[in-house]
Structures are given as structure tokens and as C-alpha cells.
Amino acid sequence: MKKNTIVSMQDIVMSFSGNQVLKKVNFELEKGEVHAIMGANGAGKSTLIKILNGIYHAVSGTIIIDGERVSINSPSDAEKLGLAFVHQELNVCQDLSVAENMYMGNMRRTSLGTYDKKGTHQRAKQLLELMGVDIDPYVNMRYLRTAEKQIVEILKALTQDAKVVVLDEPTSSLNEREKQKFFEIIQNMKDKGVSIIFISHFLEDIMAICDRVTVIRDGVNSGLFYKGKFTKDELVDAMMGQKKVVEQAKVPTISDDAEIALELSSLCRKNKFKDISLKVKKGDILGICGLLGAGKTELARTIFGLDYYDSGKIVLFGEEIKPEPYKMVKKGVSLLTEERKSEGFVPLLSIRENATMSILSQFKKMFVLDRNQQNKTAELLANKMTVKMSGIEQTVGSLSGGNQQKVVIAKCLANEPKLFILDEPTRGVDVYAKSEIYNLLRKAAAEGRTILIFSSELEELLENCSQIVVLKKGKIQKVVKSAETSKNELLSIMG
Amino acid sequence: MQTRLQKIRGHLSEDIMRFGIIAAFLIIMPFASEYFFQMKNIMNILQNISLQGITAIGMTMVIITGGIDISVGGVMAMCAWIAASLMKSGINWGIACLVALLIAVLCGAVNAFSVSVMKIPPMIATLAMMSMTRGLQTVISHGTTLTGLPESFQIIGQGMIFGVIPIPAIIVVVLYIIASLFMKKTVTGRNIYIVGGNPEAARVAGIKNKRVLFFSYIACAVLATVAGLVFVSRTNSAPATLGTNLEMKAIMAAVIGGTSVTFGGKGKIFGTFLGVIIVGLISNALDLLGVSAYYQQFIQGLLVLVVVILEAIRNNRAAKKR
Numbered sequence: 001m002k003k004n005t006i007v008s009m010q011d012i013v014m015s016f017s018g019n020q021v022l023k024k025v026n027f028e029l030e031k032g033e034v035h036a037i038m039g040a041n042g043a044g045k046s047t048l049i050k051i052l053n054g055i056y057h058a059v060s061g062t063i064i065i066d067g068e069r070v071s072i073n074s075p076s077d078a079e080k081l082g083l084a085f086v087h088q089e090l091n092v093c094q095d096l097s098v099a100e101n102m103y104m105g106n107m108r109r110t111s112l113g114t115y116d117k118k119g120t121h122q123r124a125k126q127l128l129e130l131m132g133v134d135i136d137p138y139v140n141m142r143y144l145r146t147a148e149k150q151i152v153e154i155l156k157a158l159t160q161d162a163k164v165v166v167l168d169e170p171t172s173s174l175n176e177r178e179k180q181k182f183f184e185i186i187q188n189m190k191d192k193g194v195s196i197i198f199i200s201h202f203l204e205d206i207m208a209i210c211d212r213v214t215v216i217r218d219g220v221n222s223g224l225f226y227k228g229k230f231t232k233d234e235l236v237d238a239m240m241g242q243k244k245v246v247e248q249a250k251v252p253t254i255s256d257d258a259e260i261a262l263e264l265s266s267l268c269r270k271n272k273f274k275d276i277s278l279k280v281k282k283g284d285i286l287g288i289c290g291l292l293g294a295g296k297t298e299l300a301r302t303i304f305g306l307d308y309y310d311s312g313k314i315v316l317f318g319e320e321i322k323p324e325p326y327k328m329v330k331k332g333v334s335l336l337t338e339e340r341k342s343e344g345f346v347p348l349l350s351i352r353e354n355a356t357m358s359i360l361s362q363f364k365k366m367f368v369l370d371r372n373q374q375n376k377t378a379e380l381l382a383n384k385m386t387v388k389m390s391g392i393e394q395t396v397g398s399l400s401g402g403n404q405q406k407v408v409i410a411k412c413l414a415n416e417p418k419l420f421i422l423d424e425p426t427r428g429v430d431v432y433a434k435s436e437i438y439n440l441l442r443k444a445a446a447e448g449r450t451i452l453i454f455s456s457e458l459e460e461l462l463e464n465c466s467q468i469v470v471l472k473k474g475k476i477q478k479v480v481k482s483a484e485t486s487k488n489e490l491l492s493i494m495g
Numbered sequence: 496m497q498t499r500l501q502k503i504r505g506h507l508s509e510d511i512m513r514f515g516i517i518a519a520f521l522i523i524m525p526f527a528s529e530y531f532f533q534m535k536n537i538m539n540i541l542q543n544i545s546l547q548g549i550t551a552i553g554m555t556m557v558i559i560t561g562g563i564d565i566s567v568g569g570v571m572a573m574c575a576w577i578a579a580s581l582m583k584s585g586i587n588w589g590i591a592c593l594v595a596l597l598i599a600v601l602c603g604a605v606n607a608f609s610v611s612v613m614k615i616p617p618m619i620a621t622l623a624m625m626s627m628t629r630g631l632q633t634v635i636s637h638g639t640t641l642t643g644l645p646e647s648f649q650i651i652g653q654g655m656i657f658g659v660i661p662i663p664a665i666i667v668v669v670l671y672i673i674a675s676l677f678m679k680k681t682v683t684g685r686n687i688y689i690v691g692g693n694p695e696a697a698r699v700a701g702i703k704n705k706r707v708l709f710f711s712y713i714a715c716a717v718l719a720t721v722a723g724l725v726f727v728s729r730t731n732s733a734p735a736t737l738g739t740n741l742e743m744k745a746i747m748a749a750v751i752g753g754t755s756v757t758f759g760g761k762g763k764i765f766g767t768f769l770g771v772i773i774v775g776l777i778s779n780a781l782d783l784l785g786v787s788a789y790y791q792q793f794i795q796g797l798l799v800l801v802v803v804i805l806e807a808i809r810n811n812r813a814a815k816k817r
């Protein structure tokens with residue numbers, strides 16, 4: 001073992017109920033290094049990290065930290081060893097302030113031993129300013145959007161004086177500008193000698209920030225790459241092996257006289273969005289982008305009836321409508337929400353029940369459900385989405401994050417939506433699954449379905465949408481044709 | 496397929512454990528008390544089971560939605576007393592029961608309104624309902640017990656089929672079969688699991704959460720009242736204390752039966768059925784062993800705590816294993 005190695009995981013084997021998910025995986029992290037772990041959904045990345053965190057216990061293998069062989073039996077062991085974890089699914093106290101969340105567990109005390117609210121918030125403010133983050137430390141977490149919460153979580157790791165920080169999909173909810181900021185934060189941490197394990201599906205981000213990349217495929221190491229000495233394709237090959245997606249479906253071209261599927265006229269909601277007027281043609285794929293706080297998610301939820309609006313009009317398939325989720329589902333509208341864990345699926349129920357959740361009454365025969373029909377439909381949906389599963393009776397809670405997302409999309413497709421609204425559709429999904437999802441959306445559009453993608457991933461929008469609506473501070477800033485614009489141009493309109 | 500087999504085995508092993516507990520009672524109790532296997536005692540157990548058992552069906556449904564209903568005892572007492580007093584005033588007993596059930600529907604609807612529309616925690620909403628119904632029952636009954644009900648009404652609780660099977664036992668079994676099939680095979684039944692498992696996801700999928708909650712809370716109140724009416728019919732009396740501590744026993748039966756009070760969406764009617772039998776056997780054993788009523792209440796509370804802790808331990812372990 002080299003002298004400046006801080007974490008070394010050797011020959012790690014792990015299995016769940018007889019199913020081997022890690023077969024002798026090795027991983028080494030050097031001091032002050034940013035090291036990425038990559039792999040397709042279900043390759044074993046999360047499992048490896050959970051072993052390091054003490055959530056799972058490896059069947060065999062050694063973990064060496066700072067030259068000493070350790071056994072990590074619980075997350076608190078990991079914390080004592082100087083490892084900090086920022087999880088993809090955020091765990092925050094919604095009704096505590098930003099500062100209190102950052103300093104949770106080591107808040108400042110006054111000389112009397114009571115909680116020093118002012119001191120804690122001041123320290124938080126300093127750190128926020130140092131990192132150039134514009135968030136008020138006194139605001140409760142509840143009022144932040146996902147991306148802001150993510151930033152707070154990362155800063156929380158910094159408050160714990162961790163030697164090693166593990167970031168699981170840290171950039172997935174960040175937009176371009178925040179990403180730049182985030183990379184600066186990472187650079188700052190690196191300069192202070194903090195080592196970083198970076199788990200992500202975003203090839204560009206990894207190529208931009210990581211010193212080394214360890215690739216895992218199907219539970220074994222399938223490559224170690226050094227910064228600047230590999231191409232995107234090599235990385236994808238290592239991750240995917242033979243199964244690559246051939247792009248088939250084309251981005252739609254819509255004639256000017258096509259029917260209008262959805263029309264919004266001067267839709268307003270106080271402090272969220274203002275005067276949104278929009279026409280979406282049948283069979284079109286329309287993208288909507290904007291910085292954090294531009295009103296993307298709020299608009300998506302309002303169209304579906306999950307949130308209210310103050311004034312304006314929504315016309316769906318030529319008919320004015322006051323949206324309510326059940327009404328929208330009946331009319332053939334599906335929404336993929338931004339928050340997968342809290343709004344997407346029922347973890348205890350099977351893939352079958354989750355995928356067919358919105359169309360249960362279709363299986364009603366007399367009074368009871370027709371199980372055969374339900375099985376067939378669920379099987380079909382799961383296969384369409386290539387969910388990696390032991391069978392449709394597997395509970396969705398036991399799937400990996402990316403596969404959960406696939407089940408949630410399958411659920412949205414179940415009612416054969418005529419209008420499909422997606423909010424951050426590919427977050428936490430691997431490259432292969434991503435292109436599968438894009439293909440699926442294009443095919444759906446070719447069948448005459450209308451698709452609305454709300455996303456902060458500009459490449460995704462440029463690649464799939466005919467037009468992109470740019471939101472800024474709750475207003476439509478500009479509508480551009482994808483073919484006539486570029487990422488940089490979009491960025492400048494957004495900012 | 497392996498996981499599926501394991502899953503089936505997992506389910507079975509839990510029920511086997513419950514069957515085991517029941518078997519243990521049946522084996523040990525005859526040694527502890529010679530009365531245990533006497534016809535009179537068996538009838539006694541069956542009758543207790545009918546009161547708690549019918550109530551526990553609705554309780555299980557409500558707990559699966561992620562809620563709880565502690566107003567069942569009060570609702571039962573009030574509605575059953577009203578039915579009895581209507582019968583006494585000469586109104587046809589069928590109509591009297593119908594009026595009682597309609598009042599139960601109203602109580603359940605108020606509970607559901609508080610929980611689903613006003614978003615009040617179920618524990619508090621139904622605590623208020625419990626206090627209101629108990630209070631009203633005392634106001635109209637002045638704490639008295641009504642007896643001397645129509646004989647045709649008493650048949651429900653006292654009649655036998657083929658001269659050996661009490662009608663209440665048949666009512667219990669039939670209701671459990673219907674409820675079990677309902678939860679497994681109907682859209683509303685499955686929606687109860689979905690809403691309990693993740694209310695937000697249910698809403699996004701176009702499920703009318705409020706409707707599901709109204710259904711569950713109303714079913715719970717109605718079933719409790721049915722249980723009360725069967726009891727009144729059997730004993731030919733409507734006491735003011737009817738249904739005291741009943742919420743505890745119903746919750747206990749559901750939890751022993753594997754329904755989760757920690758998070759919604761988990762539980763089975765058949766499990767509750769076994770749970771009810773176990774609870775019935777426990778109370779009977781305590782009676783036979785001469786344990787005082789005060790100790791019994793303590794022991795019931797303790798048992799609920801132990802069972803819930805066991806469930807928590809299992810959940811924590813499952814979370815570790817994934």
C-alpha cells in the first residue's frame with residue numbers, strides 16, 4: 001500500500017439473500033484526491049459505499065483507513081474515522097434553519113452551556129459566504145428547493161472536519177451555474193487536503209473534476225482511469241460492456257397547423273411564476289429550463305393540479321380545465337415528479353402494484369381485480385423500461401435508485417398518456433438508461449403523444465426537444481428552437 | 496424466483512409463529528385451569544372474540560392507511576345505546592339498528608374529514624371523537640344500562656346454527672373473509688395500501704386519497720357499531736361501559752397480526768384474525784388465573800408496547816439488510 005493512500009477497500013464481497021452483488025471489488029483513495037466511482041444502475045456502487053458507511057457489512061474483504069485496518073459496523077463508526085457522507089436522497093430537518101442543519105450535532109454553545117443560536121448562524125453565514133452560496137442561514141430548510149438543500153448537505157460535511165467526503169450524485173439537482181460553484185467548493189476542499197469520493201452518472205462532471213475514475217460493472221472492477229487520459233467512449237464501454245443503445249427515434253418535427261394539446265394563458269401564482277402563456281402542439285417534445293427558483297417545478301406541479309394557481313387559464317385538449325391529479329390522469333395526463341422517494345412510489349409494494357397504481361380500475365372485473373391482466377400489464381411495462389429485477393413481485397423499495405426511477409416512469413406510462421409531463425426525468429439514471437428513456441420519449445412523440453420536459457440538464461433538452469422555453473424568475477424569458485441554439489446561449493438567457 | 500419463494504416463506508413463518516402461540520395456549524392452559532376446555536369457557540372466548548374481532552377489522556384498515564382510530568369504543572357505546580333505546584320505545588329493531596349504523600357513518604365521516612381535509616393527526620382527531628361520543632352517551636343514558644330488548648333481536652347474539660355454532664362466530668368469520676378478499680382483490684382495497692404506503696405518490700397517480708380515507712374511517716366506525724349491536728343482542732343489555740378499553744384490544748390484535756403502526760401500507764386481515772384469537776386467549780387466561788382487572792389493563796398496555804418494540808426491532812434489522 002502506498003503511503004499517501006487514505007482509504008483502501010480490498011477484495012470486498014457482498015451478497016444479498018444469496019445474490020452476489022460485489023465480487024471482490026477493490027478501491028483506493030489517495031489524500032487530496034477526487035476519485036469517482038462509476039457504473040450502470042445496479043452495478044454495485046451504492047452497495048460499496050454503504051459498506052464504507054457501515055450500513056451494510058461485507059461478507060469478506062478488508063478496509064484500511066490511514067494505514068490501519070478497521071471494521072466499520074455502523075455509520076457512527078464511519079463518522080469517528082473521519083468519513084462524511086452526503087446522500088443522494090437528502091435527510092434534512094425541514095423545520096430547522098439552514099444553519100442548524102449544517103451544524104447538527106455540533107452546534108455552538110454559549111459560556112453557560114446553552115445553545116448559541118447567534119453564534120451558530122454566524123458561523124454558518126461565514127461558511128456560506130466563503131463558499132459563495134447565497135442562502136440565508138436563518139431560513140428553514142422547508143423553504144429551500146432540492147438543489148439548495150443539496151448544497152447545505154454538502155456544506156454540512158465541511159462542518160464536521162471530515163478527512164474523506166463521499167458525495168452521492170451531488171450534481172444531479174444542480175444547474176450549470178451552481179455546478180461551477182460546486183466545483184469551486186470541491187476544489188477548495190481538495191486544497192485543504194480533504195479527499196473526495198464522487199459518485200455520479202454525469203460523464204462531463206466526472207471528466208471535469210475527478211483525478212481518477214474507478215468503474216464497476218456487475219459487481220467487479222472494470223477499469224481505472226486517470227484524468228485527461230481517457231475518452232467518454234472508453235468510460236461508457238467500461239461501464240456498459242457490449243450493451244449500447246443505438247439511437248433510433250428522431251426528434252419530432254411539427255407542422256405549424258398541428259393541433260394544440262395544452263395551452264396556458266397568463267398563468268400566475270404569487271411569488272412563483274407570472275404571466276406564463278404557452279402553446280404545446282400535439283406530438284411535440286417541448287423543453288422547459290431555468291435556474292433554481294425560476295419556477296420550473298412549481299409550473300409542472302400546477303399544470304397537473306398538485307399545486308394551485310392564482311389566475312390564468314389552462315386549456316387541455318381544447319377544453320378549459322381546473323386541474324386535479326385524478327382528473328388529469330383520467331384525461332390521459334401523467335406527471336413524473338422531481339422527488340422520486342417522497343412522491344414517486346410505494347416502497348413496500350411490488351413492482352406490479354406500483355406500475356399499475358394509476359390504472360387499477362381498468363382491471364376491475366365485476367367487483368374484483370383481474371390479477372392475470374394486471375400481471376401481464378405490469379410485466380409489459382417493466383420490460384419496456386428494462387427494470388433490473390428478480391420478478392414483478394419484488395418490492396420497489398429493494399431496487400436501486402435508477403431502477404426505482406424506471407418503475408416510476410413505467411407507472412406514468414401505464415395510462416398511455418396523451419400528455420406526459422416530466423420533471424427532471426433522468427436524475428440518478430445511468431447513461432444507458434438515459435438514452436433508453438430518451439428513445440422512449442421520442443417514440444411516444446412519434447405516436448402523437450405530447451411531451452413536456454422540465455429539466456436543468458441542458459444537453460438533455462437540446463438533444464430531445466424541438467423547442468426550449470427558458471424561464472427566469474418565474475417569467476418566460478425566451479422560447480428558442482433547439483436546432484438554432486447552444487448550451488452557452490441558453491445559459492446566458494437563463495442567468 | 497428465489498426471492499419470491501423466500502417472501503412466501505417469510506410470510507408463512509410469521510403466521511406460523513402466530514399459530515404457534517395459539518397452539519401453546521391450547522396446550523398449556525388446560526393444565527393451568529380445568530375450566531379452559533369447558534364448553535362454557537369456549538363460548539366465553541368466542542363471544543369476546545366477536546366483540547374485539549369485528550372492531551379489529553376496521554382498525555386494521557385504518558392503521559394500514561397510516562392512521563389510527565381510538566374512538567371505536569365510544570362510537571360503539573353511543574350507537575349501540577341509541578339502538579337499544581329506540582327498540583325499547585317500540586321501534587322495529589331493524590330500523591333501530593339502521594339508525595345506529597347511520598350515526599356511525601356520520602362519526603366515521605367526521606373522523607375522516609378531520610384527518611383527510613383538515614390534516615389533523617389521526618390520534619388527536621379520533622381522541623376528540625372518543626371524548627365526544629363517550630360524553631354524549633353519558634348524557635343520554637345517565638350512565639344506566641338498558642335491558643329487556645325484543646326477543647327477535649336477541650337471536651342475532653344468542654342464536655345457534657345446527658344447535659352448536661353461535662351466530663356471532665359465523666358473523667365474525669364471514670366478515671373476515673369478506674374483508675380479506677376486499678383488501679386483496681378490489682381497487683379500493685389496494686388503494687388503501689397505496690395511500691398508506693405513500694400518500695403523495697398515490698395523489699400523483701390520480702388516486703382520490705380523501706375518498707379512500709373516508710371509506711376506511713367510516714368502515715371502522717360502522718364495524719365497531721356492528722360489534723356493539725351483536726354484543727347488546729347477546730347480553731340483552733346495553734351498558735354505559737360498553738367498549739371500554741376496546742381500542743386498545745383492537746390495536747393490539749392488529750399489531751400482533753403484523754400490521755405496522757410505525758408506517759402505513761403494511762398489514763393483513765388474516766393476520767389480525769390470528770391476532771384477535773391470541774388477544775382473546777390472553778384475556779381469558781388472565782381471567783381464569785384470577786388476575787385482577789387492574790392488572791389486566793396494565794398487562795394489556797405492556798403487551799402492546801412489547802409487540803410494537805418487537806416490530807421496531809424487526810424493521811430496523813430489515814432496513815440494515817436492505
